[in-house]
Amino acid sequence: MRERKDHRQTTAIVYAYVASCAVWLLLGSLYGVILAWKLVYPDALTIELLSYGRIRPVHTASLLLGFLSLGLTGLAYLVVNRTAERPIWSPALAFAGLALWNGALIAGLVTLSLGTTRGPIEYREWITPVAVVFAVGALINGLNILLTLIRRPVPELYISNWFILAGFACLPVLYLVAYLPAFATGSANIIIQGYYMHVVLGLWFTPLILGITYWALPILLDKPIYSYGLGVLAFWGNLVFYSLIGAHHFIFAPTPWWLQSTAILVGLGMMVPVWASTGNFLLTMRGSWRYIRHEPAGWFLLSGALMYGLASTQGTLQAFRPINLLVHFTNYTVGHAHFAAYGFVSFLLFGAVYALVPRLTRRSCPKALAAIHFWLALVGLALYVSAMTIAGVRQGLGWTSGAAFIDSVTAIAPWYLLRAIGGSLMALSHVVFAFNLWCMRPHAIRAAAVAAQRAPA
Amino acid sequence: MTRFAHLFSRSALTIYLSVAAVFTILTLLVAIDPAMRLKHEDADLPIAAVDAAVARGRIIYMAEGCGYCHSQLVRPALIDTPYGRPSRAADYAGATPPLVGTQRNGPDLSAVGERQTSHVWNLYHLFNPRSMVPASIMPAYPWYFEIVDKVDAPAGALTLVLDEPFLAEGKVALPKPEALDIVAYLLSVKQQ
Structure with a gap:
């Protein structure tokens, strides 16, 4: 009886987070589609609240802090619950964290749309009160997960939990530094900006999604991870190397040269943990190709693992000074950002949802619809990233040649169009994903819906 | 050595605290300290009057x-x-x-x-x-x-x-x- 109650609670927590994440995914991609088409038709939707510069941070906050943070935390609760063989320490705190994050996201959307911002400092545009609400949510969720794991009956602490704990240990430190008033002014802020915008990806999203994948893949394929040791190597490598490379976002800025050089060099070191995990995932899949071929969850996990290695390698290379000089400030960077945040983190997240949620709620979605989601997302992303990469190189070459700036704008117009088409396909795939998630809803929701229908009007 | 390894593979609190410690130290090295120095160096720079x-x-x-x-x-x-x-x-x-x-x-x-x-x-x-x-x-x-x-x-x-x-x-x-x-x-x- 007690066990059934625990299962119900865990299901409710996980599904609430994942459903919230889908809402922010739809909203954030709608903003993304508007942004992309505005670069093709700049006079479309000339409305104050939908102006390009106002909704760009709404797009990034909805997807990074909303979609990814909520989805990853929801699945993290599931992984922790299953590997620790213990119910979540406090379901109430988990729901409080969800409410705080959703509250912060809504407040952030409203304030940014109204033009209330700390400036164009990526992913920390929210004014301090909004950020504090988000940070409290992160602390609460971290504490809840830590206490669940401390009070577990199994002796071993599975590798997934290392990664999840690491994400929740780093986020508060990172967020605090990002909002320290001492560095709000002057060139010191450039150092903090590079550090924050980089580390939030590498020590919040990356450890969480890796931790989840180290669990989802063995569950999907019904076999252990290829190498536990490679996982441990990836864990420490990611923590140490990733922390040090933020300065490569502002190469040639008036920040210390040694800091920039260190960041570029340590970027090479990142290849170790990145390919350790990518290799580990691929070697785990070896021998199961026949199963993966028929399983959309497997397609997402396979593509996500590959794109993790590829996008990270691209990131390391584009920090090198000669390459950086050419492609920094261009759309190449935008292509890279989407390759990594979408191709790597989001694809693995989608794969983990398709692998884990049906096993939790005991309801699945039609395989054909999951396949449509996958192909729309993959084709959309491929168009997006190739268009932005070509556009970026074209911009860099144009600027180097000394041609007038406006020439680089007209030259890449076709690539902006292709990007808008690719981005629209990605957004369309999210509508399919949301429907699939609805198909996977827990029985409790279904029972409630049936009861509501039967109730006399 | 085995006891040390055991501590990591067994204790959630150890992982949580050691990650927080390592990350904080690295943050001091590549973010806080260089930013402090730059702030100190910039302290003498004239700030243009802005209307x-x-x-x-x-x-x-x-x-x-x-x-x-x-x-x-x-x-x-x-x-x-x-x-x-x-x-x-x-x-x-x-x-x-x-x-x-x-x-x-x-x-x-x-x-x-x-x-x-x-x-x-x-x-x-x-x-x-x-x-x-x-x-x-x-x-x-x-x-x-x-x-x-x-x-x-x-x-x-x-x-x-x-x-x-x-x-x-x-x-x-x-x-x-x-x-x-x-x-x-x-x-x-x-x-x-």
Whole structure:
């Protein structure tokens, strides 16, 4: 009886987070589609609240802090619950964290749309009160997960939990530094900006999604991870190397040269943990190709693992000074950002949802619809990233040649169009994903819906 | 050694605290300490006096997210020579936050106040960039203007006169105070 109650609670927590994440995914991609088409038709939707510069941070906050943070935390609760063989320490705190994050996201959307911002400092545009609400949510969720794991009956602490704990240990430190008033002014802020915008990806999203994948893949394929040791190597490598490379976002800025050089060099070191995990995932899949071929969850996990290695390698290379000089400030960077945040983190997240949620709620979605989601997302992303990469190189070459700036704008117009088409396909795939998630809803929701229908009007 | 390894594979608290400790130390090394030093070095830099219109204009520049498409960072390389001399720490003294940016969907603006000195050009360009640069993809900002009938425009006031498609027949645009503030800011962005 007690066990059934625990299962119900865990299901409710996980599904609430994942459903919230889908809402922010739809909203954030709608903003993304508007942004992309505005670069093709700049006079479309000339409305104050939908102006390009106002909704760009709404797009990034909805997807990074909303979609990814909520989805990853929801699945993290599931992984922790299953590997620790213990119910979540406090379901109430988990729901409080969800409410705080959703509250912060809504407040952030409203304030940014109204033009209330700390400036164009990526992913920390929210004014301090909004950020504090988000940070409290992160602390609460971290504490809840830590206490669940401390009070577990199994002796071993599975590798997934290392990664999840690491994400929740780093986020508060990172967020605090990002909002320290001492560095709000002057060139010191450039150092903090590079550090924050980089580390939030590498020590919040990356450890969480890796931790989840180290669990989802063995569950999907019904076999252990290829190498536990490679996982441990990836864990420490990611923590140490990733922390040090933020300065490569502002190469040639008036920040210390040694800091920039260190960041570029340590970027090479990142290849170790990145390919350790990518290799580990691929070697785990070896021998199961026949199963993966028929399983959309497997397609997402396979593509996500590959794109993790590829996008990270691209990131390391584009920090090198000669390459950086050419492609920094261009759309190449935008292509890279989407390759990594979408191709790597989001694809693995989608794969983990398709692998884990049906096993939790005991309801699945039609395989054909999951396949449509996958192909729309993959084709959309491929168009997006190739268009932005070509556009970026074209911009860099144009600027180097000394041609007038406006020439680089007209030259890449076709690539902006292709990007808008690719981005629209990605957004369309999210509508399919949301429907699939609805198909996977827990029985409790279904029972409630049936009861509501039967109730006399 | 085995006991040490055991501690990590068994204790959630050990993992949590050691990650927090390692990350905090590395943060001190590559973020806090260099930022403190830079702040200390910059303490003696003169902060240019800013008049009220310029300060208000900068806030609108941030609110409209101009900095997402316009950098204010000139790199010491040939590719950046059209935008001015290489940026120095002094250029950002007193700036909260420095508006360096990460993208150039539009040109760098580090020295735009020296390059484009016309108050009137800037107002037309703000109202609709395509009225001045036909191939521009910058957004238009009509909400910083009042569109009135030509006959109602006050005599002597600065009025924007444009044909279709920018303004309907018989209409003119009057800049609101915010438009004047933004232009005041843009004209003030110079490299000393």
